[in-house]
Amino acid sequence: MTRVSIVGASGYVGGELLRLLLWHPEVTVVQATSGRNAGRYLYQVHPNLRGRTSLQFVHPDKLEPCDLLFLALPHGEAARAMQRYTGLAERIIDCSADFRLSDPAAYKRWYGEDHPAPEWLGRFVYGLPEVSREALRGAKYASGVGCNATASNLALLPLVRAGLIDTSKPVLIEVKVGSSEGGASSTDSSHHPERAGAVRSFAPVGHRHTAEIEQVTGLSTPHLSITSVELVRGALATAHAFAVRPIADKDLWQAYRGFAKEQPFVRLVKERQGIYRYPEPKILAGSNFADLGFALDPESGRIVSICAIDNLMKGAAGSAVQCMNLMLGFEETLGLEFPGLHPV
């Protein structure tokens, strides 16, 4: 059994990592750290884990050596303590934004400060198996992924790889997101009377995940807007791009099918009838699947590409565990087969 520990295990991503890893057949969770919750049982913070583990949170100072460390810390904290963590474990998966961007200049532009540990940037593989599967196999260090970036990237990648996007025209992405993206700590804006029922333009421009979309898709100017909607889990990216040449539905099917057939967690959803004709994040809650769909306006050449994910799964913990499987040479889908619930 591979021994893994989770640093920052009291947040929502930490909770999802625990849920996945406690049931993973090839690993044992040794420690879960939380400064604030040290000494408390895991279920006291993550109530869904009640009765399934007797583990207690330990203080981060008590972290012991193990085979693989998951870091689920606020942005910036991992980068500042890299020396310590790499001394404790041979492999690290960092779910924060610290090591997602390979270019320190991009980091500074989007995060407003110099990268605290630029020498580590080149050593982390971008943690989205859909784009860096081969590099992740056997890798020592993997970054996390941004949830909005992941929904956007998966919506755009089939088009980018097939060369169907007219890059002289803008590519616009609208992502609708659930409240769990805001993390486990409350703010004025997450106060229930304020948050419930809101359709809140959270980041019409300037969202940091734009950098990850540029890096992954190679598009020079993806335009990203984020809207918070009445969901707890889930993100739905609707990307608008213009076709570089006249195309038909058939060309899009080929592009999407070509992409999806390489990806164990990407499914195509484009039905002619029924309720779920396009991707719907609601039915993906708890699942690592990314559902992709598309529509074409043949008049204008506008392609609408749609990706639904669970932001905590494909957009965070699920992808991280998928990375772990690749890094340790396990079956890529191990421990991640849950298909989601319906109805929910």
Next chain:
Amino acid sequence: MDIDEVNFLTAMLRIPSVSGQEAEVANFLVAQMHGFGWETYVDPSGSAIGHLGDSGPLIVLLGHIDTVPGNIPVRIEGDLLYGRGSVDAKGPFATFVMAARRAQLAGTLRCRIALVGATEEEAASSRGAHYAKDQYAPQFCVIGEPSGWDRITLGYKGRLLAHYYYEQDAAHSAGEERAAPEHMTDFWAAVQSLCAKHNQGHTRLFEQMIPSLRRVASGGDGMSDWVEATIGIRLPEGVNPAALADELEAMAMPATLRCEGGCPAFRSPRTTPLVSAFMRSIRKAGGQPGFLHKTGTADMNVVGPAWGCPIVAYGPGNSQLDHTPNEHISISEYRTAIAILSDVLSQVG
């Protein structure tokens, strides 16, 4: 052939058979089919039944033999045969009988056939189909309704009939009391708006709730005034007639509303061997097959859900002529439909 196809249909048309009065035409059919050597009888619902074929899967050919009222002199003008029921639906049922006969004589039958000339389809009761529903468990079914020789009907809308009655103490027409007929028109307006609300965003007729005001009467005797009306609503898939009836009854209060004939919509898939057989036969006859969803309701709504087998409706004739004073069928189309169905019957099994 021992009886000419056109003579057979003409003879059927000459026997009036308004819903509930099908005995004479049923006896005629039983006698004719008996003459073909088939096992025949009139079943307890009054339907004319004929069985043929010894082995293979069972296909039920069910067409109604009753008609709406209205006497249309039976006559042939050129290629057109006029008569009440020529399209809806004696023409299609005559097609069934003649096609089965033709396939049997040709020795190409590999299935068993049950012909059901059903009663009271044009009434809310669908008596013949409801009885037949429990008598057979076929592998295939064709319903006799006009689709045109080169088209296949796959689905029908549902239906609900609502009878409205309201009575109140007589009042002066210059008074402030609303008159009884006005209460009825209020209810009719509410039904229309209920349907309009449901229909928002639904462009296909098959997805809409379509109301019709079928009958209105009112009167008074100086002591009380009354009004009654009958409203029919054609229902899309997903609308439960019983639940709708409850909703309408509540809406109609204090008037009384009696609902009947509730029947949900039904749609059959076309990825079935039965549909393929029709496609091949229509193409063989030089046609380009088409598919239909109909706004009306038919016996398919009754037996389709119960039997769960591949089912279509087929028959010559233009359903635009259903229930009209101009009802007629093209004789050449009728003959083509017989040829096509006979070919279909030879493929099944």
Next chain:
Amino acid sequence: MIATCPECAAEISLPADTLESEIISCPECGAELEVISLTPPTLALAPEVEEDWGE
């Protein structure tokens, strides 16, 4: 027998007993397709279902 969906270009394998004029659903895009030929296996979009008043 392998045929191509005219709608989404999926490769569809047809069972050996497939007949001409059979209607099948594309397993990928759900389009309803008619087998218009077996030599070679060829599929065409099945005609739209029309709407008609009456019974």
